Amino acid sequence: MKAASVNLVNALKEVLSESQVTVNQTVRELHGRDESYHAVSLPDIVVFPETAQQVSEVVKLANMYKIPVVPFGLGSSLEGHVIPYDHGITIDFSQMNKILEVRENDFLVKVQPGVTRSQLNKELKKYGLFFSVDPGADATLGGMAATNASGTTSVKYGVMRDQVRDLEVVLADGSIIHTGNLAAKSSSGYHLNGLFVGSEGTLGCFTELTLKVYGIPEHVMAARASFPELNNAVDAVVSILQAGIPIARVELVDEPSMKQVNLFSDTSYNEGPTLFLEFHGNEAGLKQDVEFTREIVEDHDCLDIKFETDNAARNQLWEARHNLAYAYIHGTPGKKLMVTDVCLPISELSGAIRHAREAVDSLGLTGGIVGHVGDGNYHVLLMIDNNNQEEIARAKELNEQIVLYALERGGTCTGEHGVGVGKLKYQHKEHGESLFVMEKIKEALDPYNLLNPGKILKPKERV
Template sequence: MTIATESLVEALKEILSDDQVSINQAIRELHGRDESYHAMSLPSIVVFPTSAEDVSKIMKLAQTHQVPIVPFGLGTSLEGHVIPYDNGITIDFSMMNKVLEIKANDLLVKVQPGVTRTQLNQELKKYGLFFSVDPGADATLGGMAATNASGTTSVKYGVMRDQVRDLEVVLADGTIIHTGNLAAKSSSGYHLNGLFVGSEGTLGCFTELTLRVYGIPEHVMAARASFLSINDAVEAVVSILQAGIPIARVELVDEVSMKQANLHSETNYKEEPTLFMEFHGNEAGLKQDIEFMKEIVEDHHCQSIAFEKDNAARNKLWDARHNLAYAYIHGYPGKKMMVTDVCVPISELANAVHYARQQLDAFGLPGGIVGHVGDGNFHALVMMDMDNPEEVAKANQLNELIVMYALERDGTCTGEHGVGIGKLKYQAIEHGAALLVMEKIKLALDPNNLLNPNKIVKLEEQGVNL
């Protein structure tokens, strides 16, 4: 441990308790990686605040010592967001994990950033409510806001940015601000909620979130529809959306991924390109929507459709979908997963998915195509041996081809996973001159470039390493 590190540890222990500051190697290693294939880098120190005031003191101390700060939820991110490549201090929010207030009549909830979505939904269930954003991983709500997470239900309920009513944010200089209020809408001032959601810890640290919640639907129906081809499945989704059917979830799982799902989840679903669907509503409305959906998928050569009416079967269906990444990881021991993440206009979706499957086959890499196709977002799950430079190069090239295909059609390089370091090189291509505006915002709020440096935007000046 360097003299500079020793000095900072002592300073941190003066403002926090001893058990809130750690330089333990194992703890540092836990905070030196996420679930991505990106290389590990350890923080010098990990701190565990319990309040916004703690975070404010940490921020002020970091400014004094010119030390980088990286916020950390559960480390479920997929593009290296929480990996501290400039070392410094990692702020772990696991001790700020309280559901502070449920305002059932306003359909709002106030939480600390370390609360997970599963924890929140367990509390909300008592009030007949639920939080809609479902990225699959049981991520923290602070982390989900930081990356503007979405997932399976975004086609009906929207993404994380749509749910945030207010944020308590600690800025780089330690100032504590609120970005919104409890009102359903406002024309007052700049839209700070929209600015901070998706900022990946580069503009401030979230210490409290006020979120929109929903009433648990009266009836829920899930279905699996199998098709001859991926193209038929995707075209069916486009037709369902164009028909205005209020579908709550619609997920594409290709043939290869269905095989992996069956192996991992011990299911016996048909191993064909499949749509996993779910409908929310009242009994009469659901019946009409489902009949309309059946007519549409039959027009697109649907081979079979099975309905999951009870909770157990429905949960098994969505568990199989959510666990697909782990199905591949366990199916290819010794390999790491690269998850591509593009989003295109709905009219471009079928061709984009077809192109991604063609490229995956052409490169000869094991993997599958899945996605939240109801909003044009899909993923190639690519398995590679990190010790094989040829495979890594192929995976990177495949990722770039898929991203460039999306950008050339006015899509985005990341539909939900965020930029981190993995998508940093595409920012100038996607945003053009607007990236300069983002850099100016970053410099205005974090002039010393200490907050999660070199994520989203890469500035010349950097914080001092420890």
């Protein structure tokens, strides 16, 4: 270890404790990757702070030594966000995992960044409340805010940015700020919540989040509707939304993916293009929504629709959907999962999914299409051999085709996974001159380019 690194480790141990600072090879390896196909790169040091003040002290030392800092939640990201390609310090927030306050009358909760989605919902259930954002993985709330996560329920409740009332953030110089307040709305000042949510650790480290929560609905019903073609399924979703049905979840799963669902989850669902649906509401309203939905999907040649009122059957349905990525991994041993992620205007979705299916087939790749189609977001789940450079090249070509198709039609290169390093190359094409505004914000808040360098914006030399 270099002398500067030894000095930094000793300095870190003075502001934290011996057990909160490590250079252990195994620990560093665990913090050098995420769930993506992107190349591994290890941090030099991993720290485990317990308070915002400790995070501040770590960042101050990093600033003093001009060492990069990368925030780390659970490493469930899919575009290399937490991989420290410039090495430096990884701040692991797993010890900052306290639910600080539940303000049930305000429908707010205050948490530390290491709290996971399931941990929060377990506590909120005591109050008849729940947190709505459901990306599938049991990610940390800090990580979900960093990538502006969304998932299956965003069609009704919105994405992560819609839930954040306030953030406590440690900036690059170690100062601590708050970005919002407890009020439901404000016309005061710049919208800092919106700026920091989705910033992927490039503008600051989140040490506390105040989030909006919801009352648990009186009744919940799920359904599974199968169709002869993908187009029928997507067009049915558009009609459901146009009808104003307040659907809580609407997920598309294509035919190859339904086969993987049945193999992995030991189910016997129809193996055609399928919509997984969920409705929240009171008994009378729910009955009307369900019947209206049945009429709509039948108008789009639905082959079969089955409603699940039993909790066990409903849970099995959504567990099967959430486990789909693992179903592909389990069903394709020796290959690595690569997930695309684009979002388009709902009117362009049917053509986009048809284009994606044709591209997967023409390139001879193994993969399925799934999506949170209620808000125009879809994914291609690809299984690729990381040792086969030709296959990797075809997968990257597919990703490029899908992204460019979305951008040309007013969409975005990522609906929920974030930019990380995987979508860096598309930033200028998507944002144009506004990308330079982002660069100026980054330079103002992080002049030495120490906070998660090389993510969202192209790497720059540190001053």
